[in-house]
Amino acid sequence: MSEMNTMGIRDLENYSRQHSKPLHPLLEQVREYTLKHASSPQMMVGELEGKFLQLICTLSGAWNVLEIGTFTGYSTLCIADAIGRGSKVTSIDINPDTSSAAANFINLAGLQDRVRLIVGPALEIVPTIPEVFDLVFIDADKVNYDNYYELVLPKLRYGGLILFDNMLWSGRVMNPQSEEDHALHRLNQKLTMDSRVDNFLLPLRDGIQVVQKVVRS
Numbered sequence: 001m002s003e004m005n006t007m008g009i010r011d012l013e014n015y016s017r018q019h020s021k022p023l024h025p026l027l028e029q030v031r032e033y034t035l036k037h038a039s040s041p042q043m044m045v046g047e048l049e050g051k052f053l054q055l056i057c058t059l060s061g062a063w064n065v066l067e068i069g070t071f072t073g074y075s076t077l078c079i080a081d082a083i084g085r086g087s088k089v090t091s092i093d094i095n096p097d098t099s100s101a102a103a104n105f106i107n108l109a110g111l112q113d114r115v116r117l118i119v120g121p122a123l124e125i126v127p128t129i130p131e132v133f134d135l136v137f138i139d140a141d142k143v144n145y146d147n148y149y150e151l152v153l154p155k156l157r158y159g160g161l162i163l164f165d166n167m168l169w170s171g172r173v174m175n176p177q178s179e180e181d182h183a184l185h186r187l188n189q190k191l192t193m194d195s196r197v198d199n200f201l202l203p204l205r206d207g208i209q210v211v212q213k214v215v216r217s
């Protein structure tokens with residue numbers, strides 16, 4: 001057995017984290033708050049994925065970003081810290097309590113000028129936003145991912161990106177049982193066949209579908 005096989009994925013992730021530039025210092029406070037006060041704190045994207053989100057934002061030059069699933073603001077803050085001055089991230093969440101915690105952290109970080117938080121059901125809110133986005137990060141209720149996809153694709157610029165979190169769903173997509181397992185597996189299949197987009201299922205953390213719009217409409 002090679003040494004690689006004796007190491008766990010967590011060890012490798014820790015090494016990777018230790019050898020990556022740190023995130024905004026306030027994110028440690030968001031993490032601590034979420035672990036202590038939020039239910040299901042594991043929903044937070046965490047350092048590695050936060051760093052990846054930042055890299056994608058800077059590499060793609062994203063200017064107008066939409067996020068579905070604010071929670072306590074970890075990923076929102078990562079995005080807001082990466083996009084340039086004058087750019088904007090609109091983040092939607094149905095939960096007013098976690099959104100209020102997110103608003104507090106965004107103010108503490110001094111990034112309130114580039115973040116707009118909207119509280120409510122994303123299926124109703126997205127159609128009311130008459131904007132073109134460069135990047136959309138989807139990390140909310142899994143059964144609606146395909147609905148979010150169809151809602152945001154027309155609002156995405158040509159060449160723009162959609163990132164879907166949790167698309168490996170702890171491996172459950174390979175043997176789907178629940179409604180969520182099936183929804184995510186069906187979407188992985190659909191994206192791979194969909195001529196409107198290019199896509200790559202990145203096996204980072206719980207799997208991120210990186211989707212690029214390749215049609216002009």
Ligand SMILES: C[S@@+](CC[C@H](N)C(=O)[O-])C[C@H]1O[C@@H](n2cnc3c(N)ncnc32)[C@H](O)[C@@H]1O
Nearest residue numbers: 043044045069071075093094095121122140141
């Ligand atoms: C996985 S968490 C988001 C984690 C966040 N991206 C982070 O890194 O901290 C999912 C969020 O989606 C929100 N959500 C669930 N259903 C929703 C809906 N129908 N509309 C808007 N938000 C929803 C939940 O309230 C929850 O905060």
